[in-house]
Amino acid sequence: MNREMIDIRIDGKEFKVEKGTTILEACKMAGINIPTLCYHPDLTVAGICRICVVEIEGMKTLTPACAFQIERPVSVKTNSPKIRKARRINLDLLLSEHYGDCYTCVRNGKCELQSLARDYGIDNYRFPSVIKPKYEIDNSSYAIVRDQNKCISCKRCIRTCIDLQKVGALETFGRGHSVRISTALNKPIAEVICINCGQCINRCPTGALRANDPADFIWEAIDDPEKFVIIQTAPSPRAAIGEEFGYPPGTSVTKKLNAALRRIGFDRVFDTNFAADLTIMEEGSELIERLKKRIVEGDEIVKVPMITSCSPGWVKFAEHYYPEHLNHLSTCKSPQQMFGAIIKTYYARKVGIDPSKIVVVALMPCAAKKFECNRPEMRDSGFKDVDFGLTTREMATMIKEAGIDLKDMPEKDFDHPLGLGSGAGLIFGATGGVMEAAIRTVYEIVTGKPVPFKNLEITPIRGMEGVREASLTIENTLPEYRWLEGVTLNVAVAHGTANAKKIMDKVVKGEADYHFIEIMACPGGCLGGGGQPIPTTPEIRMARARAIYEEEKNLPVRKSHENPELQQLYKEFLKHPLSEVSHKLLHTHYTPRGKYFFVG
Amino acid sequence: MVNIDICKQKEISGILVRFEKRRDSLLPILIEVNRIHGFITPIAMAEIAEFLEIPVAEVHGVVSFYHFLSTKKRGKYTVRLCKTISCEMAGKEKIEKILKKELGINFGETTSDGLFTLEYTNCIGMCDKSPAMLVNDNVYFNLTPEKVIKVIDELRKRD
Numbered sequence: 001m002n003r004e005m006i007d008i009r010i011d012g013k014e015f016k017v018e019k020g021t022t023i024l025e026a027c028k029m030a031g032i033n034i035p036t037l038c039y040h041p042d043l044t045v046a047g048i049c050r051i052c053v054v055e056i057e058g059m060k061t062l063t064p065a066c067a068f069q070i071e072r073p074v075s076v077k078t079n080s081p082k083i084r085k086a087r088r089i090n091l092d093l094l095l096s097e098h099y100g101d102c103y104t105c106v107r108n109g110k111c112e113l114q115s116l117a118r119d120y121g122i123d124n125y126r127f128p129s130v131i132k133p134k135y136e137i138d139n140s141s142y143a144i145v146r147d148q149n150k151c152i153s154c155k156r157c158i159r160t161c162i163d164l165q166k167v168g169a170l171e172t173f174g175r176g177h178s179v180r181i182s183t184a185l186n187k188p189i190a191e192v193i194c195i196n197c198g199q200c201i202n203r204c205p206t207g208a209l210r211a212n213d214p215a216d217f218i219w220e221a222i223d224d225p226e227k228f229v230i231i232q233t234a235p236s237p238r239a240a241i242g243e244e245f246g247y248p249p250g251t252s253v254t255k256k257l258n259a260a261l262r263r264i265g266f267d268r269v270f271d272t273n274f275a276a277d278l279t280i281m282e283e284g285s286e287l288i289e290r291l292k293k294r295i296v297e298g299d300e301i302v303k304v305p306m307i308t309s310c311s312p313g314w315v316k317f318a319e320h321y322y323p324e325h326l327n328h329l330s331t332c333k334s335p336q337q338m339f340g341a342i343i344k345t346y347y348a349r350k351v352g353i354d355p356s357k358i359v360v361v362a363l364m365p366c367a368a369k370k371f372e373c374n375r376p377e378m379r380d381s382g383f384k385d386v387d388f389g390l391t392t393r394e395m396a397t398m399i400k401e402a403g404i405d406l407k408d409m410p411e412k413d414f415d416h417p418l419g420l421g422s423g424a425g426l427i428f429g430a431t432g433g434v435m436e437a438a439i440r441t442v443y444e445i446v447t448g449k450p451v452p453f454k455n456l457e458i459t460p461i462r463g464m465e466g467v468r469e470a471s472l473t474i475e476n477t478l479p480e481y482r483w484l485e486g487v488t489l490n491v492a493v494a495h496g497t498a499n500a501k502k503i504m505d506k507v508v509k510g511e512a513d514y515h516f517i518e519i520m521a522c523p524g525g526c527l528g529g530g531g532q533p534i535p536t537t538p539e540i541r542m543a544r545a546r547a548i549y550e551e552e553k554n555l556p557v558r559k560s561h562e563n564p565e566l567q568q569l570y571k572e573f574l575k576h577p578l579s580e581v582s583h584k585l586l587h588t589h590y591t592p593r594g595k596y597f598f599v600g
Numbered sequence: 601m602v603n604i605d606i607c608k609q610k611e612i613s614g615i616l617v618r619f620e621k622r623r624d625s626l627l628p629i630l631i632e633v634n635r636i637h638g639f640i641t642p643i644a645m646a647e648i649a650e651f652l653e654i655p656v657a658e659v660h661g662v663v664s665f666y667h668f669l670s671t672k673k674r675g676k677y678t679v680r681l682c683k684t685i686s687c688e689m690a691g692k693e694k695i696e697k698i699l700k701k702e703l704g705i706n707f708g709e710t711t712s713d714g715l716f717t718l719e720y721t722n723c724i725g726m727c728d729k730s731p732a733m734l735v736n737d738n739v740y741f742n743l744t745p746e747k748v749i750k751v752i753d754e755l756r757k758r759d
């Protein structure tokens with residue numbers, strides 16, 4: 001495609017840019033840094049904070065670089081007294097309404113407002129400053145904490161919630177100087193429709209949004225000699241937590257992390273990839289069962305397509321917006337929850353520890369996992385199956401609090417027997433990974449042969465496209481699966497609930513002929529989860545995905561059903577997938593919820 | 601705590617049928633609901649959200665932007681006194697006092713007989729005849745305390 005190119009000048013130097021490029025993008029290409037606040041690469045342009053102002057020759061007023069699209073030759077100045085003065089006034093004004101207690105703020109050191117104030121030499125408050133917090137902190141949710149005293153009304157959270165997630169929990173209320181960001185009816189966030197995905201947290205430039213941090217309770221458990229504290233670590237944190245310790249995005253630190261966790265005082269360090277393999281066994285078998293009931297027995301009650309259920313943000317989205325279609329969701333719990341239930345039953349018995357003394361912590365890339373582990377239905381072991389969901393960010397702080405630098409850690413393995421995960425379990429962290437893992441196993445169960453893809457890499461469903469589809473014809477089936485011979489399996493993958501909605505609306509209208517759909521609430525899948533290190537950008541998410549796929553290539557076991565520790569679990573305890581014990585411990589049901597808000 | 605099940609509770613379906621299911625219907629719908637019911641309830645907001653397929657927070661956000669859209673039950677007559685500079689300088693304070701005294705309420709409140717709600721407004725373009733106020737859609741200007749008493753009395757009598 002031939003795009004029109006336009007000649008521009010930035011700070012006297014000449015460049016050629018495609019028509020429609022914003023000044024901000026042009027400056028980025030030219031290696032010139034323009035400060036921004038309301039702009040975020042994942043979001044629509046808002047142009048409201050005016051921190052990014054530049055001068056355009058011939059124009060009287062300053063122009064926000066993020067919002068100005070280049071349609072004609074322009075000459076831009078990015079550094080002048082006028083610009084510096086305007087940026088400072090804008091910052092001064094923002095700070096005058098900001099309760100800036102940086103010491104106690106979760107974003108201290110990683111706050112865009114704070115670093116702008118530093119970079120722009122703010123050394124006094126030109127306007128009055130906020131001495132006392134004005135708003136009460138909203139602590140109602142297991143997942144999200146809102147502190148409006150830190151909010152600068154940049155609306156990134158609003159755009160995240162509606163553009164990326166199609167939820168719209170947050171909005172602007174009032175106007176003028178009394179504008180504030182709030183929820184419908186100004187309700188606590190737990191009483192409106194919020195799927196706990198935490199994506200708004202990842203894009204908030206300040207400490208106005210954060211996750212609900214259980215670290216104090218976890219320290220307490222670690223310090224209690226009576227308690228046996230087990231941590232399970234999901235695939236995505238290991239590909240990202242390095243960022244909190246100065247590693248570039250896309251550095252996998254699995255083994256160093258294991259060492260740090262032990263140093264902190266966790267009694268066992270297990271691999272959630274193990275439980276991901278377990279999920280694949282159960283979910284793959286459920287898929288085959290559903291297909292059989294549908295194809296062979298013509299059972300109309302059984303719902304196809306089956307949709308994955310390991311993303312608690314997506315599950316809650318479905319409960320709110322598709323309450324009549326929850327039967328499409330796999331009954332499988334997420335790996336986190338399966339693991340908790342197995343640890344407090346099978347493992348406790350095996351090692352002879354009283355399960356009431358066991359505390360299971362889940363290191364997750366996710367805010368919604370905090371809500372999930374507190375669901376009343378997640379107590380099938382007879383105890384709270386998972387005690388705490390801890391985000392990657394919170395874990396990094398705990399590690400630092402223990403005086404540990406990840407960089408200095410030796411490389412250590414997981415504990416066993418629940419510490420071996422296959423490559424299939426590992427790729428759960430990237431969008432498309434659950435699908436790929438499931439296909440590797442299902443195809444092999446049904447045909448006795450590995451999937452017909454080079455290196456087991458099912459590339460059509462990899463990548464970052466919002467919705468991806470693929471088809472796979474099943475051939476040369478084993479005798480007991482003859483009914484699947486020649487059947488073309490249609491699958492789809494979506495990440496970000498805005499994309500999920502696109503697929504679901506098709507399913508609801510009966511316009512989709514998929515058999516199996518993977519949905520992850522967060523853009524990029526779990527590696528872009530709401531508990532992952534901040535910032536997040538498409539490039540950072542891509543780097544994390546690369547780290548995951550690279551690590552997976554070299555793992556000794558790359559298919560869930562070949563995980564020897566998992567086979568042992570089935571032999572000793574579960575017997576077979578979808579067994580009675582499995583159903584009791586590993587499967588669940590969903591709760592239809594409304595689309596609006598709660599009253600009463 | 602229950603989730604609003606809006607299939608069971610309908611307040612404004614009669615109004616909604618007259619509008620197109622388009623996002624730009626939002627403001628016209630809100631104005632109409634406000635005109636007919638006097639205010640917009642949470643359930644009405646949820647109904648509008650469902651009708652236009654937008655988040656209920658967006659509906660409420662728009663309602664909160666406009667002073668003339670109300671979420672509280674109002675009196676039959678809403679008295680809005682201009683609080684902007686010309687009126688301020690032309691003796692708004694006296695008018696303020698007499699309104700409070702005559703109606704027996706503060707600004708932001710509604711009389712117990714449900715007849716009057718007292719509020720402020722920004723400039724209504726009557727600066728040359730200030731101080732000025734609105735009663736529903738009618739403008740009263742060059743106000744004096746005596747004039748205000750007369751207006752209120754007349755409205756009372758009308759009922």
Ligand code: SF4
Nearest residue numbers: 101102105111206207
């Ligand atoms: S949000 Fe930023 S500037 Fe405000 S208190 Fe927190 S770290 Fe400081």
Ligand code: SF4
Nearest residue numbers: 161194195197198200
């Ligand atoms: S957690 Fe997700 S659903 Fe909830 S407000 Fe934030 S972006 Fe919206």
Ligand code: SF4
Nearest residue numbers: 151152154155157204
């Ligand atoms: S909560 Fe954060 S993202 Fe949302 S408007 Fe406030 S500062 Fe911006």
Ligand code: FES
Nearest residue numbers: 038047049050066
């Ligand atoms: S970053 Fe450009 S206006 Fe906010």
Ligand code: FES
Nearest residue numbers: 682687723724726
């Ligand atoms: S200032 Fe009151 S009408 Fe203009």
